[in-house]
Amino acid sequence: TQLLEQSPQFLSIQEGENLTVYCNSSSVFSSLQWYRQEPGEGPVLLVTVVTGGEVKKLKRLTFQFGDARKDSSLHITAAQPGDTGLYLCAGDRDKIIFGKGTRLHILP
Amino acid sequence: DTEVTQTPKHLVMGMTNKKSLKCEQHMGHRAMYWYKQKAKKPPELMFVYSYEKLSINESVPSRFSPECPNSSLLNLHLHALQPEDSALYLCASSQEVTRPGELFFGEGSRLTVL
Numbered sequence: 424t425q426l427l428e429q430s431p432q433f434l435s436i437q438e439g440e441n442l443t444v445y446c447n448s449s450s451v452f453s454s455l456q457w458y459r460q461e462p463g464e465g466p467v468l469l470v471t472v473v474t475g476g477e478v479k480k481l482k483r484l485t486f487q488f489g490d491a492r493k494d495s496s497l498h499i500t501a502a503q504p505g506d507t508g509l510y511l512c513a514g515d516r517d518k519i520i521f522g523k524g525t526r527l528h529i530l531p
Numbered sequence: 532d533t534e535v536t537q538t539p540k541h542l543v544m545g546m547t548n549k550k551s552l553k554c555e556q557h558m559g560h561r562a563m564y565w566y567k568q569k570a571k572k573p574p575e576l577m578f579v580y581s582y583e584k585l586s587i588n589e590s591v592p593s594r595f596s597p598e599c600p601n602s603s604l605l606n607l608h609l610h611a612l613q614p615e616d617s618a619l620y621l622c623a624s625s626q627e628v629t630r631p632g633e634l635f636f637g638e639g640s641r642l643t644v645l
Contacts, residue, residue: 456633465535465621465636466574511573518587519634521573 427522446512537637554605554622566621581628
């Protein structure tokens with residue numbers, strides 16, 4: 424059973440477009456994290472969301488935590504080739520649970 | 532630059548070799564982790580150390596042997612590995628095990644078992 428479902432699994436879009444990726448669960452998490460991983464490197468923490476309904480912005484990236492703390496979304500405005508990578512969400516339930524990730528490719 | 536340093540970055544070993552992966556962090560974190568990541572998959576937890584004591588072993592085969600010499604160092608000793616053990620091995624740290632969400636990862640050690 425996959426506790427955290429990420430969608431889509433793959434996304435390839437043109438530079439300048441907007442996109443949203445999702446992280447969904449039927450379980451409540453005390454916090455959710457989003458990481459970005461580039462090939463051959465370790466994941467890098469982007470943000471932590473803790474409060475239901477919370478919205479956090481990191482330049483062109485907007486993260487939202489669902490009101491019930493079961494899901495989260497990542498919206499990227501005006502995507503750039505540097506946004507290419509594997510986006511992982513992770514939930515905190517005694518130990519960390521990772522989703523399978525969304526592989527994002529931005530075409531120049 | 533990552534504040535978690537892993538060495539070596541690449542390792543090739545035979546099935547009869549003994550080697551070690553090393554990890555170091557100087558952020559004062561009290562929890563350290565080993566993850567294994569296969570291509571196009573998310574990281575899989577292997578071991579967790581809290582205050583230098585092993586707190587979680589995710590049923591990892593004994594050919595992987597972790598060691599935490601002090602609060603800044605974490606090693607993974609490898610012996611009699613199989614080709615299917617080839618993967619990216621990631622070390623991570625967090626402030627506490629009770630706040631595990633915010634993990635800081637190293638760049639990983641790419642292991643190839645021949």
